[in-house]
Amino acid sequence: MSKIALPTTSGIITLLTxxxxxxxxxxxxxxxxxxxxxxxxxxxxxxxxxxxxxHQAAFVLNNYSRNxxxxxxxxxVVDPGVGTKREGLVLQSGGxxxxxPNNGVFSYIYRSRKYEAFRIQEKxxxxxxxxxxxxxxxxxxxxxxxxxxxxxxxxxxxxxNLYSFIETPEDFKKGEYRLKIxxxxxxxxxxxxxTFEDWQNLGGPEDIKVQVNHxxxxxxxxxxxxxxxxxxxxxxxxxGYLQIAQNCGNASQxxxxxxxxxxxxxxxKSEN
Amino acid sequence: MSKIALPTTSGIITLLTxxxxxxxxxxxxxxxxxxxxxxxxxxxxxxxxxxxxxHQAAFVLNNYSRNxxxxxxxxxVVDPGVGTKREGLVLQSGGxxxxxPNNGVFSYIYRSRKYEAFRIQEKxxxxxxxxxxxxxxxxxxxxxxxxxxxxxxxxxxxxxNLYSFIETPEDFKKGEYRLKIxxxxxxxxxxxxxTFEDWQNLGGPEDIKVQVNHxxxxxxxxxxxxxxxxxxxxxxxxxGYLQIAQNCGNASQxxxxxxxxxxxxxxxKSEN
Amino acid sequence: MSKIALPTTSGIITLLTxxxxxxxxxxxxxxxxxxxxxxxxxxxxxxxxxxxxxHQAAFVLNNYSRNxxxxxxxxxVVDPGVGTKREGLVLQSGGxxxxxPNNGVFSYIYRSRKYEAFRIQEKxxxxxxxxxxxxxxxxxxxxxxxxxxxxxxxxxxxxxNLYSFIETPEDFKKGEYRLKIxxxxxxxxxxxxxTFEDWQNLGGPEDIKVQVNHxxxxxxxxxxxxxxxxxxxxxxxxxGYLQIAQNCGNASQxxxxxxxxxxxxxxxKSEN
Numbered sequence: 116m117s118k119i120a121l122p123t124t125s126g127i128i129t130l131l132t133x134x135x136x137x138x139x140x141x142x143x144x145x146x147x148x149x150x151x152x153x154x155x156x157x158x159x160x161x162x163x164x165x166x167x168x169x170h171q172a173a174f175v176l177n178n179y180s181r182n183x184x185x186x187x188x189x190x191x192v193v194d195p196g197v198g199t200k201r202e203g204l205v206l207q208s209g210g211x212x213x214x215x216p217n218n219g220v221f222s223y224i225y226r227s228r229k230y231e232a233f234r235i236q237e238k239x240x241x242x243x244x245x246x247x248x249x250x251x252x253x254x255x256x257x258x259x260x261x262x263x264x265x266x267x268x269x270x271x272x273x274x275x276n277l278y279s280f281i282e283t284p285e286d287f288k289k290g291e292y293r294l295k296i297x298x299x300x301x302x303x304x305x306x307x308x309x310t311f312e313d314w315q316n317l318g319g320p321e322d323i324k325v326q327v328n329h330x331x332x333x334x335x336x337x338x339x340x341x342x343x344x345x346x347x348x349x350x351x352x353x354x355g356y357l358q359i360a361q362n363c364g365n366a367s368q369x370x371x372x373x374x375x376x377x378x379x380x381x382x383x384k385s386e387n
Numbered sequence: 388m389s390k391i392a393l394p395t396t397s398g399i400i401t402l403l404t405x406x407x408x409x410x411x412x413x414x415x416x417x418x419x420x421x422x423x424x425x426x427x428x429x430x431x432x433x434x435x436x437x438x439x440x441x442h443q444a445a446f447v448l449n450n451y452s453r454n455x456x457x458x459x460x461x462x463x464v465v466d467p468g469v470g471t472k473r474e475g476l477v478l479q480s481g482g483x484x485x486x487x488p489n490n491g492v493f494s495y496i497y498r499s500r501k502y503e504a505f506r507i508q509e510k511x512x513x514x515x516x517x518x519x520x521x522x523x524x525x526x527x528x529x530x531x532x533x534x535x536x537x538x539x540x541x542x543x544x545x546x547x548n549l550y551s552f553i554e555t556p557e558d559f560k561k562g563e564y565r566l567k568i569x570x571x572x573x574x575x576x577x578x579x580x581x582t583f584e585d586w587q588n589l590g591g592p593e594d595i596k597v598q599v600n601h602x603x604x605x606x607x608x609x610x611x612x613x614x615x616x617x618x619x620x621x622x623x624x625x626x627g628y629l630q631i632a633q634n635c636g637n638a639s640q641x642x643x644x645x646x647x648x649x650x651x652x653x654x655x656k657s658e659n
Numbered sequence: 660m661s662k663i664a665l666p667t668t669s670g671i672i673t674l675l676t677x678x679x680x681x682x683x684x685x686x687x688x689x690x691x692x693x694x695x696x697x698x699x700x701x702x703x704x705x706x707x708x709x710x711x712x713x714h715q716a717a718f719v720l721n722n723y724s725r726n727x728x729x730x731x732x733x734x735x736v737v738d739p740g741v742g743t744k745r746e747g748l749v750l751q752s753g754g755x756x757x758x759x760p761n762n763g764v765f766s767y768i769y770r771s772r773k774y775e776a777f778r779i780q781e782k783x784x785x786x787x788x789x790x791x792x793x794x795x796x797x798x799x800x801x802x803x804x805x806x807x808x809x810x811x812x813x814x815x816x817x818x819x820n821l822y823s824f825i826e827t828p829e830d831f832k833k834g835e836y837r838l839k840i841x842x843x844x845x846x847x848x849x850x851x852x853x854t855f856e857d858w859q860n861l862g863g864p865e866d867i868k869v870q871v872n873h874x875x876x877x878x879x880x881x882x883x884x885x886x887x888x889x890x891x892x893x894x895x896x897x898x899g900y901l902q903i904a905q906n907c908g909n910a911s912q913x914x915x916x917x918x919x920x921x922x923x924x925x926x927x928k929s930e931n
Contacts (some may be wrong), residue, residue, distance in 0.1 A: 161929025
């Protein structure tokens with residue numbers, strides 16, 4: 116629980132919510148932060164996470180957080196349990212801070228990074244806290260305190276009961292896997308729970324075959340444009356996850372598949 | 388009409404519009420402001436106000452403006468009457484500035500805060516003004532002038548004919564009220580024109596009953612999660628307005644109600 | 660290819676993409692830029708360009724870029740051909756920088772401004788480049804290099820094979836023109852490929868008549884409110900393009916017309 120002197124380092128505070136912008140709820144959080152930390156640099160990531168979709172928030176956080184400099188504070192407020200007993204968390208990982216509810220939004224961090232976890236002691240914040248808007252009344256004030264270099268121990272204690280969800284590929288039968296669509300992106304690309312590392316562990320088979328409904332896609336291409344327009348293509352996404360895309364189209368709409376659905380992957384003549 | 392030296396204080400300029408972002412209209416305003424005030428700090432509130440919906444803009448402005456520090460400039464450009472005789476306004480309230488058209492977007496400020504109001508004299512701006520985009524050609528340049536510390540009297544005069552709309556609860560009959568849905572938020576919560584203060588003035592009755600269509604909701608709960616998932620619940624919103632919500636759902640879609648519709652509130656054994 | 664010392668001038672980097680925000684892809688680009696240029700000022704223009712719509716991106720870029728100060732860097736990442744042979748470009752124009760793919764997104768700049776064009780030599784960037792996300796791996800790093808004042812020649816070479824699309828009004832027959840809808844804005848205004856300058860070149864005829872389906876609109880009005888609510892009106896848009904609007908309505912929905920469709924403009928008793 117070391118003290119940081121944020122204003123002299125990055126001063127960056129990123130915001131990820133499911134609030135939309137149109138009610139001014141995000142605006143209220145921004146006002147709280149800028150009132151407390153006038154020199155901070157607010158960075159909107161997104162406010163278009165589907166309402167209450169902690170799975171989407173967790174996946175998306177993993178897409179950008181590593182690209183930010185040390186001492187960045189990442190706020191993640193997708194919080195269907197606001198005002199109930201779910202805890203508020205602060206994580207330290209790789210010199211960055213992560214603030215948000217204990218509902219799984221940090222699942223990918225738990226899996227792949229070193230971190231220390233703390234529970235926010237709301238009573239120690241000494242401010243009036245509504246029961247329906249902890250983004251403004253708890254998480255933004257915590258960001259301000261961290262940004263000011265206040266030690267975590269003054270309003271947090273160590274916590275270990277972290278809620279997490281990560282689904283690994285299901286080894287269906289020899290050479291066959293049931294993969295889950297863990298994310299559908301803005302372009303309708305279907306992102307699967309199968310990483311470049313998983314693939315290397317299988318010996319890097321070139322001839323995988325992915326089946327969705329009655330469509331088969333063979334091989335892993337370099338990029339979307341490796342096939343004709345409107346054809347399906349399997350590539351690695353920019354984080355190293357396998358994805359099914361339609362070149363210049365929307366695979367999710369074409370195949371009527373969304374997050375949570377499954378597809379089958381076959382490795383012909385598999386040796387593992 | 389005192390002079391402020393904004394760059395040494397907050398330098399914050401917030402933006403609320405119904406422009407969407409996808410035409411670059413907001414981008415043009417940002418360019419004008421940053422050209423005139425290179426050190427200003429632009430803060431997007433929302434560009435997703437429903438087109439022409441001055442009621443939504445007025446309500447939403449009230450959700451965030453108080454959270455910002457003194458000397459913040461709030462730009463509100465929801466302006467169906469652009470280019471007609473409707474006036475452009477500057478308000479000073481609580482050390483902040485509000486810039487926008489005289490069409491009711493500042494109604495909640497008139498009701499609940501101290502303010503001074505001024506009319507923008509467009510001819511004194513000395514710039515070319517289009518008839519269809521005062522956000523870029525009038526309101527953004529006014530923000531720049533204020534941000535530079537230019538006295539308001541050099542391009543404004545005092546104005547009192549302020550357009551306003553605020554609907555108060557309708558006292559239907561003894562113990563019965565017709566409440567209006569004044570806002571539906573991103574989560575489908577139905578926000579009613581009945582405040583915590585209104586409720587206290589009635590003696591703080593615990594046993595209110597809200598009726599929507601054929602659904603009844605009894606009592607005021609602390610938060611959404613106080614009822615089971617998908618059940619209706621009445622709570623106070625984060626600004627102190629009574630709201631009807633569906634826990635982990637969308638009350639507006641469930642009840643087919645939107646802003647402008649009414650609901651009935653009953654206070655059993657009411658004594659007032 | 661002069662060196663600029665951006666941090667002492669504007670430090671502004673604008674972002675226009677078709678990414679949406681909800682996957683964190685824009686967030687990743689922001690992280691890369693802020694890691695390389697901690698003092699830069701990121702300005703969101705829009706991430707709601709229709710997926711792959713380079714025509715929309717090109718038109719919209721023209722709506723805001725001139726409003727920004729010199730030394731601004733404009734990033735435009737609408738890039739259906741990512742990972743194929745399409746080139747990455749840097750333009751210098753009017754003291755500003757434009758970075759994006761060679762797919763027509765800079766068409767309006769080629770037509771109306773002086774510029775110098777360069778091709779990005781990806782191999783000289785010395786970083787790992789994915790095949791599906793050049794926004795993060797090529798264009799953002801190029802913005803960082805330019806922002807640091809690195810000379811373009813260290814990672815670019817001169818390039819002339821610029822892809823462009825601009826459609827001029829079709830001179831249908833004497834006094835009749837087939838105009839194309841080049842953009843439909845957030846309010847449903849239909850913006851036509853006919854500029855104030857085109858109109859002046861025809862002698863500035865007051866009595867033009869625009870026909871859409873079976874609707875006729877006569878004359879060019881000053882602003883939307885010059886006609887009654889819900890009536891159609893023809894005005895100049897804020898960039899000087901002729902547009903068809905419905906006052907307090909949505910002309911695109913009313914007339915069922917979208918970008919790429921045509922309308923007829925007649926100049927009665929035309930003398931040209």
